[in-house]
Amino acid sequence: MVNHVNQTRNSHVLTLEEPIEYLHRHGKSMINQREIGADSQTFAAALRAALREDPDVILVGEMRDLETISTAVSAAETGHLVMSTLHTTSAPQTIDRIIDVFPPSQQSQIRTQLAASVQAIVCQTLCKTTDGKGRVAATEVLIATPALRNLIREGKLQSIPSALQTGSRYGMHTLNQDLAHLVDEGLITYETARERCSDASELNQLLGRTPDASD
Numbered sequence: 763m764v765n766h767v768n769q770t771r772n773s774h775v776l777t778l779e780e781p782i783e784y785l786h787r788h789g790k791s792m793i794n795q796r797e798i799g800a801d802s803q804t805f806a807a808a809l810r811a812a813l814r815e816d817p818d819v820i821l822v823g824e825m826r827d828l829e830t831i832s833t834a835v836s837a838a839e840t841g842h843l844v845m846s847t848l849h850t851t852s853a854p855q856t857i858d859r860i861i862d863v864f865p866p867s868q869q870s871q872i873r874t875q876l877a878a879s880v881q882a883i884v885c886q887t888l889c890k891t892t893d894g895k896g897r898v899a900a901t902e903v904l905i906a907t908p909a910l911r912n913l914i915r916e917g918k919l920q921s922i923p924s925a926l927q928t929g930s931r932y933g934m935h936t937l938n939q940d941l942a943h944l945v946d947e948g949l950i951t952y953e954t955a956r957e958r959c960s961d962a963s964e965l966n967q968l969l970g971r972t973p974d975a976s977d
Contacts, residue, residue: 764793764819764845767843778805779795779797779798781797796812809833809837819844820844877906882906883902902937904926907925938964942965952969
């Protein structure tokens with residue numbers, strides 16, 4: 763994503779990483795990379811300092827605590843493009859993780875802030891390819907349409923999977939839909955897809971398989 767921005771936008775990009783994994787040279791954008799531990803002690807402290815450096819795009823290597831998440835959301839609200847990672851496996855779980863970090867008294871407010879500022883959520887899991895020689899990414903993609911923003915604002919996370927299933931015209935899909943596609947394309951085996959799926963019965967339905975066919 764940083765490389766794409768660097769190739770297509772005239773921006774000031776600031777990355778906060780632990781450790782720095784990829785070195786980026788200036789392209790269309792000016793990129794400054796900071797390493798946690800060497801350039802700053804914590805993600806939260808680095809992010810606060812970053813906002814004084816007039817960045818257009820901020821990459822936060824990982825959102826681990828309340829202070830980092832709160833500052834990242836505030837940065838997004840003020841017009842910065844903020845990209846970050848969380849150790850979650852689905853879009854609803856990602857939203858729930860962000861909200862759950864906050865005390866109950868603040869969760870209604872953060873739902874409203876997140877609904878207004880989130881642009882997209884991409885979840886991925888690497889699956890062994892059919893030939894056993896590599897890995898292919900299976901993804902789940904949420905695009906923040908007005909309907910999705912409303913579900914987040916109202917805390918109706920259980921309705922998000924259905925919105926993803928029917929949002930293909932916006933570029934959305936669930937993990938199970940992508941796993942089924944990879945099986946249909948012959949890129950991964952059914953057994954691999956079943957290991958990674960969130961609902962085996964839904965995967966069988968997407969593939970047109972009966973439960974007995976999975977044995």
